[in-house]
Amino acid sequence: MIFNEEFETLPREALEALQLKRLQQVTGRVYHTVGFYKRAFDEAGVTPDDIKTLDDIRRLPFTTKQDLRDNYPFGLFAVPMSNIVRLHASSGTTGKPTVVGYTRRDIEIWSRLMARSFVAAGLTSNDIIHNAYGYGLFTGGLGAHYGTEMLGASVIPMSGGSTKKQIMILQDFGPTAICCTPSYALYLAERGEAMGVDMRSLKLRVGILGAEPWSEKMRQEIEGRLGITALDIYGLSEIMGPGVAMECAEGRDGLHVFEDHFIVETINPETGENVPYGEEGELVFTSLTKEAFPLIRYRTKDISRLMKEPCRCGRTHVRMARVSGRSDDMLIIRGVNVFPSQIESVLLGIEGLGPHYELIVDREGNLDTLEIRVEMSEDVFSDEIKTLQKIERRITKDIKDYLGVTAKVKLVGAGSLERSEGKTQKVIDKREI
Ligand code: DLL
Numbered sequence: 001m002i003f004n005e006e007f008e009t010l011p012r013e014a015l016e017a018l019q020l021k022r023l024q025q026v027t028g029r030v031y032h033t034v035g036f037y038k039r040a041f042d043e044a045g046v047t048p049d050d051i052k053t054l055d056d057i058r059r060l061p062f063t064t065k066q067d068l069r070d071n072y073p074f075g076l077f078a079v080p081m082s083n084i085v086r087l088h089a090s091s092g093t094t095g096k097p098t099v100v101g102y103t104r105r106d107i108e109i110w111s112r113l114m115a116r117s118f119v120a121a122g123l124t125s126n127d128i129i130h131n132a133y134g135y136g137l138f139t140g141g142l143g144a145h146y147g148t149e150m151l152g153a154s155v156i157p158m159s160g161g162s163t164k165k166q167i168m169i170l171q172d173f174g175p176t177a178i179c180c181t182p183s184y185a186l187y188l189a190e191r192g193e194a195m196g197v198d199m200r201s202l203k204l205r206v207g208i209l210g211a212e213p214w215s216e217k218m219r220q221e222i223e224g225r226l227g228i229t230a231l232d233i234y235g236l237s238e239i240m241g242p243g244v245a246m247e248c249a250e251g252r253d254g255l256h257v258f259e260d261h262f263i264v265e266t267i268n269p270e271t272g273e274n275v276p277y278g279e280e281g282e283l284v285f286t287s288l289t290k291e292a293f294p295l296i297r298y299r300t301k302d303i304s305r306l307m308k309e310p311c312r313c314g315r316t317h318v319r320m321a322r323v324s325g326r327s328d329d330m331l332i333i334r335g336v337n338v339f340p341s342q343i344e345s346v347l348l349g350i351e352g353l354g355p356h357y358e359l360i361v362d363r364e365g366n367l368d369t370l371e372i373r374v375e376m377s378e379d380v381f382s383d384e385i386k387t388l389q390k391i392e393r394r395i396t397k398d399i400k401d402y403l404g405v406t407a408k409v410k411l412v413g414a415g416s417l418e419r420s421e422g423k424t425q426k427v428i429d430k431r432e433i
Pocket of ligand 1: 133233235
């Protein structure tokens with residue numbers, strides 16, 4: 001089934017003509033309304049009038065997370081605050097988050113793209129969608145919520161947490177679809193089974209799962225234990241939120257990037273050169289229709305490859321393979337994006353700690369765990385158990401307060417963490433996806 005038949009199955013030529021027209025409009029708009037883009041275009045020696053073909057996009061400068069940070073919080077907005085109706089945020093690389101804004105029309109387009117994603121997953125207005133993405137600054141909860149309402153299906157606004165209650169609602173309300181991270185889907189299966197619930201006999205048919213990397217193996221396990229079809233949904237706050245790309249139920253091989261609203265490229269993360277279709281690279285997105293916060297050639301740091309071959313569903317939009325990793329050190333822990341540098345800035349604010357720390361990420365059952373090992377500074381190290389426990393509690397609390405993740409903290413003596421070439425290897429990720 002196709003939500004926007006007219007746009008999702010446009011012949012490539014017409015689609016590319018539409019993209020070019022929208023690219024010309026958006027570059028003109030950001031050049032004249034966002035000081036950052038005026039300067040960046042001038043520095044690159046390019047003006048909106050130079051965009052004559054789609055390939056000319058390569059002449060435009062990239063936008064990075066650092067640019068967002070430098071213009072924190074609202075410096076890249078292309079409309080006055082009076083036109084903004086919603087703000088969301090995601091993790092920045094250090095203390096401050098990345099802030100994104102939406103006009104009323106942005107919210108409407110986002111809702112339509114989410115409805116489009118649900119239809120690609122085989123859902124209709126008859127479905128009941130259990131939405132376990134977090135509501136709040138994270139785009140997952142409200143994005144899926146508005147999309148469900150746009151489709152005319154019924155949304156259960158569960159948000160995250162309260163797993164026992166979630167299982168009760170799954171049994172009693174009989175939702176036919178679930179939105180959550182793939183690891184939470186597995187966790188629900190595990191907890192439900194432990195409670196003696198036959199999770200396969202629920203009414204659930206479809207899972208719309210994303211916000212973190214997962215694998216075919218995880219898909220099989222989720223499908224087996226919950227008795228559903230599990231499909232991948234991709235997005236990022238900077239570009240809109242969920243619904244930038246969605247796997248279709250018919251193809252189940254890569255996610256259609258909604259190219260009438262976004263231009264996707266893949267680049268070599270080292271050189272910034274475009275790589276050919278079919279080859280792995282870093283995904284770069286340009287938003288074509290966003291009013292409040294349009295981004296030009298945004299470097300996502302997500303690694304994937306693009307597939308141009310036609311899909312059996314009939315959509316003409318290019319597909320991206322499931323994200324295989326990142327070209328930076330961002331971790332996703334229970335759906336929360338965490339940069340080691342953010343943890344470092346929290347640690348720096350606490351007296352008595354040395355500069356060396358180690359993060360150990362693992363999975364217990366189906367839930368991610370984070371352990372932080374920090375060296376005490378030499379002069380402060382104390383054997384007083386009480387003092388150590390107090391500092392550990394303070395770190396745990398600050399990490400939870402600032403980053404929203406729960407960590408187990410262990411203080412260790414100065415010099416006890418292993419060094420390689422004088423540096424401590426900061427992240428040990430033991431998870432298998
Ligand atoms: O995670 C938006 C979202 C919500 C997508 C719900 C899908 C479902 P952010 O918090 O800004 O936005 O995090 C974006 O999460 O750059 C990827 O690294 C990762 N990510 C998102 N979807 C997928 C996916 C939301 N399907 C960052 N597979 C992105 C792998 C994903 N990684």
